[in-house]
Amino acid sequence: MNDPATTASGDPIISLSGITKTFNGGAVRAVDDVSLDVERGDVYGVIGYSGAGKSTLVRVINALELPDSGRVVVDGRDVTAAGQGELREIRRDIGMIFQHFNLFNARTVAANIGYPLKLAKWPKKKRAERVAELLDFVGIADKAKRYPTQLSGGQKQRVGIARALATSPAVLLADEATSALDPETTREVLDLLRRINRELGVTIVLITHSMSVVQHLCNKVAVMEGGRIVERGAVYDVLARPEHPATRRFIASALADKPSEAVTDRLRRSHAGRLIVVSLRADGTDSFDLSALGVPASVVYGAITEVEERPFGSLTLELRGSADENRAAIERLREYADVRDLGDGDEAAPATGKAGN
Amino acid sequence: MNDPATTASGDPIISLSGITKTFNGGAVRAVDDVSLDVERGDVYGVIGYSGAGKSTLVRVINALELPDSGRVVVDGRDVTAAGQGELREIRRDIGMIFQHFNLFNARTVAANIGYPLKLAKWPKKKRAERVAELLDFVGIADKAKRYPTQLSGGQKQRVGIARALATSPAVLLADEATSALDPETTREVLDLLRRINRELGVTIVLITHSMSVVQHLCNKVAVMEGGRIVERGAVYDVLARPEHPATRRFIASALADKPSEAVTDRLRRSHAGRLIVVSLRADGTDSFDLSALGVPASVVYGAITEVEERPFGSLTLELRGSADENRAAIERLREYADVRDLGDGDEAAPATGKAGN
Amino acid sequence: MLPMVNQWDSDRYTPKLIEAVQETLQMVSLTLLIGGLLGLALGVIVFATRKGGIFANRPVNALVNVLINFIRPIPFIIFLAAIRPLTQAVMGTGLGTEAMIFPMTIVCTVATARIVEQNLVATDPGVIEAGIAMGASRLHVLMRVVVPEALGPLVLGYAFLFVGVVDMSAMAGIIGGGGLGAFAIQWGYQRYNDLVTWVAVGIIIVMVQVVQFIGNAIARKLLRR
Amino acid sequence: MLPMVNQWDSDRYTPKLIEAVQETLQMVSLTLLIGGLLGLALGVIVFATRKGGIFANRPVNALVNVLINFIRPIPFIIFLAAIRPLTQAVMGTGLGTEAMIFPMTIVCTVATARIVEQNLVATDPGVIEAGIAMGASRLHVLMRVVVPEALGPLVLGYAFLFVGVVDMSAMAGIIGGGGLGAFAIQWGYQRYNDLVTWVAVGIIIVMVQVVQFIGNAIARKLLRR
Amino acid sequence: ATTTTTEAAAGTFTAPGDADKGGKDNPVKIGVVGSSGPQWDTFEKDANAAGIYVDLVDFSDYQQPNPQLAAGQLDLNQFQHILFLAQYNNESGEKLAAIGSTAIYPLGLYSEKYKSVAEIPQGAQVAVPNDGTNQARALGVLQSAGLITLKSGTGALVATPDDVDTAASKVVVTPVAADQTARSLGDKQIAAAIVNNDYVTDTGLEPSDAIAKDDPSADSAKPFINIWAAREADADNPVYLKLIEIAQSADVEADLQDNSGGTAVIVHETPANLATYLADAEAQLTNK
Ligand SMILES: Nc1ncnc2c1ncn2[C@@H]1O[C@H](COP(=O)(O)OP(=O)(O)OP(=O)(O)O)[C@@H](O)[C@H]1O
Ligand SMILES: Nc1ncnc2c1ncn2[C@@H]1O[C@H](COP(=O)(O)OP(=O)(O)OP(=O)(O)O)[C@@H](O)[C@H]1O
Ligand SMILES: [Mg+2]
Numbered sequence A, B: 001m002n003d004p005a006t007t008a009s010g011d012p013i014i015s016l017s018g019i020t021k022t023f024n025g026g027a028v029r030a031v032d033d034v035s036l037d038v039e040r041g042d043v044y045g046v047i048g049y050s051g052a053g054k055s056t057l058v059r060v061i062n063a064l065e066l067p068d069s070g071r072v073v074v075d076g077r078d079v080t081a082a083g084q085g086e087l088r089e090i091r092r093d094i095g096m097i098f099q100h101f102n103l104f105n106a107r108t109v110a111a112n113i114g115y116p117l118k119l120a121k122w123p124k125k126k127r128a129e130r131v132a133e134l135l136d137f138v139g140i141a142d143k144a145k146r147y148p149t150q151l152s153g154g155q156k157q158r159v160g161i162a163r164a165l166a167t168s169p170a171v172l173l174a175d176e177a178t179s180a181l182d183p184e185t186t187r188e189v190l191d192l193l194r195r196i197n198r199e200l201g202v203t204i205v206l207i208t209h210s211m212s213v214v215q216h217l218c219n220k221v222a223v224m225e226g227g228r229i230v231e232r233g234a235v236y237d238v239l240a241r242p243e244h245p246a247t248r249r250f251i252a253s254a255l256a257d258k259p260s261e262a263v264t265d266r267l268r269r270s271h272a273g274r275l276i277v278v279s280l281r282a283d284g285t286d287s288f289d290l291s292a293l294g295v296p297a298s299v300v301y302g303a304i305t306e307v308e309e310r311p312f313g314s315l316t317l318e319l320r321g322s323a324d325e326n327r328a329a330i331e332r333l334r335e336y337a338d339v340r341d342l343g344d345g346d347e348a349a350p351a352t353g354k355a356g357n
Numbered sequence C, D: 001m002l003p004m005v006n007q008w009d010s011d012r013y014t015p016k017l018i019e020a021v022q023e024t025l026q027m028v029s030l031t032l033l034i035g036g037l038l039g040l041a042l043g044v045i046v047f048a049t050r051k052g053g054i055f056a057n058r059p060v061n062a063l064v065n066v067l068i069n070f071i072r073p074i075p076f077i078i079f080l081a082a083i084r085p086l087t088q089a090v091m092g093t094g095l096g097t098e099a100m101i102f103p104m105t106i107v108c109t110v111a112t113a114r115i116v117e118q119n120l121v122a123t124d125p126g127v128i129e130a131g132i133a134m135g136a137s138r139l140h141v142l143m144r145v146v147v148p149e150a151l152g153p154l155v156l157g158y159a160f161l162f163v164g165v166v167d168m169s170a171m172a173g174i175i176g177g178g179g180l181g182a183f184a185i186q187w188g189y190q191r192y193n194d195l196v197t198w199v200a201v202g203i204i205i206v207m208v209q210v211v212q213f214i215g216n217a218i219a220r221k222l223l224r225r
Numbered sequence E: 001a002t003t004t005t006t007e008a009a010a011g012t013f014t015a016p017g018d019a020d021k022g023g024k025d026n027p028v029k030i031g032v033v034g035s036s037g038p039q040w041d042t043f044e045k046d047a048n049a050a051g052i053y054v055d056l057v058d059f060s061d062y063q064q065p066n067p068q069l070a071a072g073q074l075d076l077n078q079f080q081h082i083l084f085l086a087q088y089n090n091e092s093g094e095k096l097a098a099i100g101s102t103a104i105y106p107l108g109l110y111s112e113k114y115k116s117v118a119e120i121p122q123g124a125q126v127a128v129p130n131d132g133t134n135q136a137r138a139l140g141v142l143q144s145a146g147l148i149t150l151k152s153g154t155g156a157l158v159a160t161p162d163d164v165d166t167a168a169s170k171v172v173v174t175p176v177a178a179d180q181t182a183r184s185l186g187d188k189q190i191a192a193a194i195v196n197n198d199y200v201t202d203t204g205l206e207p208s209d210a211i212a213k214d215d216p217s218a219d220s221a222k223p224f225i226n227i228w229a230a231r232e233a234d235a236d237n238p239v240y241l242k243l244i245e246i247a248q249s250a251d252v253e254a255d256l257q258d259n260s261g262g263t264a265v266i267v268h269e270t271p272a273n274l275a276t277y278l279a280d281a282e283a284q285l286t287n288k
């Protein structure tokens, strides 16, 4: 399960070892003996179903939850051994953004962003400069004097992000930072997080329910279930070779590249040829030669997208050669890609056309 | 702009004609002279940016807003001319589900669902039967005695839907019914709405910000901007031949089948061959023969999905023939599909491989 | 200055105390029952007629608001005296424990109205919309949807009011009424008998604690978690 | 029953009335200022020490709660007398308008504490978390984040309290204090001079309306929108 | 000073039937303030023995028994002196009648710090009741004791603290509620206090401790005769007159005297005299 890319020898900026956290006097094991290293510059996704322990695990990092056992080291400082005062210091170096933004409604946008600077006792003038810079960076310079209730969801989250970035923390924790946003706004916020990682070198730990967020933003991912990390590693590797059923379900929901049973049935009805699902391999062979198929063929379903900037996904092809030709084509394809054979389509159906409504 | 599929001669169950609605004494024209017919059995998507007038338009249908001018007829009854008592009658035949569910927290799940039946003066026993049936239909039979605060978002929306369906209305209005839900739950709820339409024949008018919701669920769509419907028609037609810029933007955000500029840049860096974007046509030619390309080629990006159960989308191909061969291949492709030529990739980059992180 | 005659003359005080407890319970429960209901109605009216409300009506809203703001600030002792002729007309007597119930009910009504209004304003407007969309009448939505939704905080509000009503009832002695407050004042405070004062006050305190406790429990249950 | 000698003896009453207005303003504003601040502190303590609170502490919470629930139900007239020795020790006098401020402040403090607690409980716990996560101390989060967040409803709460404090101040006459309430009672009610009574009460009503109006306006502004 | 009127009435008295006023089902409602005195128990017992049933309604302050009587809620009240009733009649426009007398209670000045009036230092504070009539009377006591000087022309029955000539006075008066004057004796800054008879013993003071008081037998004390009040129309009601007769019996008066620590001066005045005193008081109050 331990992928070499994650348990790197390098320089983990966050290192959790043997973390256990229970609630209700031990009745609930929210996090169960979890170890995790996050390297400098990672965008580490933590994914899992509700109640898996994601929030608890991440909140242990900045000591919003104190673990029952285990050790947390962030940027060389032992969080689990820190006193109240030191904890506050450490927390100032860890930015956090929240699902429901948690902005201070009584303060203007500028004052929200300036709050952590005030805590860090920045002089007023430097504070104003930094706030202006941040407002600019997240693209809401014109909203400085507004109050949070006057902003849209996406704008609110931008304020949340700017506030979390104010003290230039090395680490940013995001607990479902986009779950309260609509799809377009989600994309904007994810783009912003990507910029923060790329341009500012901030390490990001990001909790999400959505594999497509992982796919678009993260380089590593940990899948949690029942308080444990059941799968982890580089996103491309995990997507390409999921081992745990939970991981598979998440991938299916995110990519929608493989036809579901219902879709397969419909495809069968509308396509008479042989249907096959061709998946790109993670081994560097990022594609296969379409012209080498040797039989008439068309793409009827599927998606190829970028994961960590490499093509990833699968296509469903209809092969319209003779049975033997199709079999030969499949053999050839298998040299480049994984092929799942769905068999022949329903001959009764028309070759193309709409299944009536 | 008027698509023949929409202004059908048939039997519109909802007919809006010349609806105008202003607020603040005319200062805000929320809906501006809109006419719209919804036919029996339609799942009609209404899409548009915030403030476009979607909610106002839909709320006019069950007279939650009274239009300044225009006429609303639902199932043969003139809503705009109805008195208070008749309005209540009409509203009982129009189900409505809400973004924030709007459940009665003081009532159990069963009592929430039974409320419209109580209003319709159903006898107690019949009411209980109907509630049981509905709980079963939406798949939360075990939650009958719970209170809404004890449910997850998806479960809450199921209650909302069951409540809206209680009196077997012919029409269901949904104002951002999935905007408050996470992606998986959204999919579940959309599946449920699809079932309602298919199995119960309920006409659905559905407001959304997300084109992918339209694409997965609706057969017709109206795109609103500034209080007007700027584009409308069968979903497949609108997706395939968007005329209005707003529509195009929505489609791009939903399908992610066409590479963005950033993606194109990255593709160019990692692929040396000629990059072309091949879009399926809406004219029935739902695919093209891959084997007929005649040059070595692979799919590097794109998505083919079902819209109204027909394949829809585009693929980005890398053609790796000589310049002439590639040109010839593009010519041939143009007979079957729309092709956008992105030119040659960046020669300096390796043919495959990962653009560093 | 410590009083000297601090003693519990049981023959004299015990029956009076028992009677006082009954009188307080009678005054307070009737006042809360009637004033609580009328206040609920008045509060619902203020809520419903406010700008943007379900029965938005500026004149009615202004009238009720002025009425509430007019009555609340009058020192209760003055209100009690001022309204006596009306009390007599309505209750058949201007005297004693029963006569207290009328002015107490009026003050309780206006105070309740404010608290009800505040709690109703805090309910989710979405449920109103849902009710209307389902074809419920506006009155039905108000009484059968909005009020039940606010019941949890309303119960807390009523528990809060209970203290105020008990406090008012202590003035009963002014018009010859009884109850624990009057007992504490007339037999304890005015006669410098601290024991009597604190026995009566102690019972009031216990009563209030019990009601607050029950109120909290009910509210917790109504708020479901 | 029309009074016959109800008249405004201007030479006598007008200067008294002006003085009474000043005294009421003095008593009420000092009480609200001190009691409002102490009550804010006490309310913050109850809020912070409750179960799951930021300084969760069962014994402290229980103690403060019992204290509040103990003082609130005591009829004010009895409380006034009971606390007199303490008043004298603290204020240097047990008599007059100044001496009123002490018991009024205590009652105002506990009433404020309840209202503050209720409003703080209603604030979004997310902002507390955000403050802590940013490395603010718990005290800082309480006073500089939670309290400002609740300021809108708090102002409304204080406006509501204003009525209560004005009401209490009407008892000042008992210990030789002044103010509008005492003026109304001593020169109006006790002498059966209805005109005097209602002039004074009228000013109280106007005062309350003005404060409520200002409170509403401030709250609206603080609630932003 | 007994009269023949009440005795004459007594001779012809027949007890009321159950439903008549004073009968079992229609007791005579009497407003009192502080029904704790033993004389009231004796009074009620004796009245019952005479076949008259009474209902004592106890009020906590002086303000309500008169309006309640005027409004027909009470049949009689007995708590006030003539001056207090005069003020009520004047202000309310009602015409309540004084139909019987009980006693005059001297109003005393008490101190915990000083043994005599002479010891009270210049500029000291003295607490006085704050209700109009008791206040006026208290100022009279202080004036007689030489502690204050009232401005010339001040009517004795209407004096208020405004009428004190502060420059010429030795002490400063501090008005507080009548039931609070005794309590204020403990206050550091209070040198002495005027305490009404009702509170003297409760406080632990002895009526004999008074370092100054007014003279209940003086003519000037006439307005302070405590009276039975009734609506004018009921002035001759035989049942009420019978009750007054019972109240004036030796039995009841012994208890009353006991309760006052022996300081009360029993008064039996004719209604006619009482009416005269009342009219005088009313006139004095309006002329002031
Ligand atoms: N303060 C708490 N007290 C009791 N139980 C808790 C507490 N916090 C979390 N839990 C429990 O611990 C488990 C893990 O919770 P956690 O919030 O970490 O899950 P999650 O993966 O973040 O879920 P979600 O996706 O719903 O946010 C759950 O069973 C939850 O009920
Ligand atoms: N009750 C109202 N009073 C004043 N203006 C209103 C009201 N309701 C809507 N509007 C205005 O009318 C316009 C259309 O609003 P509407 O809610 O219909 O938009 P929408 O498309 O549903 O937006 P969203 O996606 O944000 O829900 C907006 O400018 C809005 O501010
Ligand atoms: Mg979580």
Ligand SMILES: [Mg+2]
Pocket: B054, B055, B056, B175
């Ligand atoms: Mg909307």
